[in-house]
Structure formats: structure tokens, C-alpha cells
Amino acid sequence: MHRTAIPLLTACLLTPLAWATPPLPEWRESDGYLIGVVVQYQGQTYRALQSHTAQKGANWNPASTPALWQLHHGLVQRCAPWQAGYSYALGDQIRFEGDYYRARQAHTAHKGTEWQPPRVPALWQPIQQCEAVTPIPPGNTxxxxxxxxxxxxxxxxxxxxxxxxxxxxxxxxxxxxxxxxxxxxxxxxxxxxxxxxxxxxxxxxxxxxxxxxxxxxxxxxxxxxxxxxxxxxxxxxxxxxxxxxxxxxxxxxxxxxxxxxxxxxxxxxxxxxxxxxxxxxxxxx
Incomplete structure (x- = not known):
């Protein structure tokens, strides 16, 4: 649209921004990964076969640990299962008991709080389906x-x-x-x-x-x-x-x-x- 450079604000008090889903994340050492999560590593796309933390110094990168990661081809449905104790970023998409949700705000689903998505609409927005993403072909970036x-x-x-x-x-x-x-x-x-x-x-x-x-x-x-x-x-x-x-x-x-x-x-x-x-x-x- 034809917009000026002057910042304008919307009609809602303390409204968090609903950012669109970012590209597939790069695998990083020391990060925690849930089963089903999809990442990119050295131009390839991998899906986590089990939940784990990529221990620093263990060299558990996707290419070297077939027990943890599987090479993935084609469209990626970007929902991992919801899990208590996991920290979610704004815009994260998950599945829970057959339904799909997008995080309305960043938060940690502390164990014992029973913050399952259907119980806390302030944290989770129901969506029809995960967004499908076609990873960029290796080397084509x-x-x-x-x-x-x-x-x-x-x-x-x-x-x-x-x-x-x-x-x-x-x-x-x-x-x-x-x-x-x-x-x-x-x-x-x-x-x-x-x-x-x-x-x-x-x-x-x-x-x-x-x-x-x-x-x-x-x-x-x-x-x-x-x-x-x-x-x-x-x-x-x-x-x-x-x-x-x-x-x-x-x-x-x-x-x-x-x-x-x-x-x-x-x-x-x-x-x-x-x-x-x-x-x-x-x-x-």
C-alpha cells in the first residue's frame, strides 16, 4: 500500500503482534527438540525421530545421528505435538489431541500448570491446519x-x-x-x-x-x-x-x-x- 514513514498504532491496548511463521529453523547445538520438529542443516531438511537436547560437544547434528534425525523431502507440516515444560515462541504451531493451534504469545508451558492449548485461549489460537512449507532446495540460496x-x-x-x-x-x-x-x-x-x-x-x-x-x-x-x-x-x-x-x-x-x-x-x-x-x-x- 502507499504508506508514509510515520509510525501509526492500532486500536487495541497492549496488543501483541501476530508475526507470520518464519522459515524453517537451522539446527543448533544445545537446543532442545521435540519429536516431529523439522529443521534445516547444511542445506538439507531433517525431522526429529525422538525428543532430545543436542548436548554441547556431543556432535548430535542431524547428518551424524540417524537415531535422532531423519532426512525429510517435500512439504513440511510445521506442527510438533504440544509438550509440557517446553518454551514456545510467538507464532509457534502445535498439534494437541488432533487439533491445531498457534501461540498467541511467547511462554513456557510449566509442568503442573495444565496449560494445555484448549484450556488457555489467551495463549493459543485454534487453526485449521499447520502451514505447509517447501524448503528451499539445497544449494539454491x-x-x-x-x-x-x-x-x-x-x-x-x-x-x-x-x-x-x-x-x-x-x-x-x-x-x-x-x-x-x-x-x-x-x-x-x-x-x-x-x-x-x-x-x-x-x-x-x-x-x-x-x-x-x-x-x-x-x-x-x-x-x-x-x-x-x-x-x-x-x-x-x-x-x-x-x-x-x-x-x-x-x-x-x-x-x-x-x-x-x-x-x-x-x-x-x-x-x-x-x-x-x-x-x-x-x-x-
């Missing part, structure tokens, strides 16, 4: 500012409204590469920029549906992400000027075809004339 990104889609990325999203993270590959280059050296800034890009892509793709309430909800989410993005900067003149230049370049890339320009304008029309209220406070991760 670039690294920009330490961030693995899909290859440059080139002209093929401009042939359709949706473009190309090889890693299925909700952000066009050309936009993801641009954000990694521009703000990839600042993890929080990159996260919020990616979230704004995901929401903007949803706005563009859903604009033809003429659903004003959906447009309002997405716009509110974008405003929160935008507020958190700008909170990572100082109030200096240099930062303000950089943000203006970044916003112009970002807007030009997002609307880089006649079809995308048209969808952007349609999205702006859907939220035109609506009232938006600012909360007293808001939270950023």
Missing part, C-alpha cells in the same frame, strides 16, 4: 548480511501479481532480498520489515475481493509492524532521512508492475474513509 535468501527471480518474478516466493514465507523473493540488503544487519528491524512485507502482499492479493473488514484488519496489523519497525531507529535527522529514502525504494519495488500498482490502489480505496484509533500502549517483541 544466497546469503545477504548473514541471512539465507532465495535466488533472484529476475523477470520471472514480475510475470504475475503474486510473483515468486520460493521459500513460501509470504514475502516475494525480490522483496526479501531487498530487505536483507537494506536492513539485514539489524535483526529486529529486518523482522518487522519482513512482517510489513508479508501483510502488504496479503493486501495486494486480497484487494480484488472487495472485503473492507479484511482490509481493515490487515491495515491494522501493518500499522503495528510499522510502529515497531520505526522504534528500532533513533530520532536523529540522519535516521529520519534514511527512513524516507528506504520507504520510497520499498514502495517502488512492491508496486513494480501495472498489475501491482492497480492492486495497491484498490487496497487503499478499501480502507479509505475508515476510522482508526491509537492505543495507549503497544508491544513489540
Amino acid at each position: 544466497d546469503t545477504i548480511n548473514g541471512i539465507k535468501v532465495p535466488p533472484n527471480p529476475g523477470a520471472a518474478g514480475r510475470k504475475t501479481l503474486a510473483g515468486i516466493d520460493a521459500d513460501q514465507d509470504g514475502v516475494r523473493d525480490d522483496v526479501q532480498r531487498f530487505l536483507a540488503q537494506e536492513v539485514g544487519q539489524h535483526p529486529a528491524r529486518f523482522k518487522y520489515a519482513m512482517e510489513m512485507a508479508r501483510i502488504t502482499q496479503l493486501e495486494i492479493l486480497s484487494a480484488s475481493g472487495n472485503d473492507r473488514e479484511k482490509a481493515r484488519g490487515l491495515f491494522n496489523q501493518w500499522r503495528l509492524a510499522n510502529s515497531c519497525f520505526h522504534d528500532t531507529f533513533s530520532d536523529s535527522t540522519e535516521d529520519y532521512e534514511w527512513r524516507l529514502k528506504f520507504s520510497k525504494k520499498n514502495a517502488a519495488l512492491i508496486s513494480n508492475t501495472p498489475e501491482r500498482i492497480s492492486a495497491n490502489k484498490k487496497g487503499d480505496e478499501l480502507v479509505g474513509g475508515m476510522m482508526f484509533h491509537s492505543p495507549l500502549e503497544y508491544q513489540c517483541d
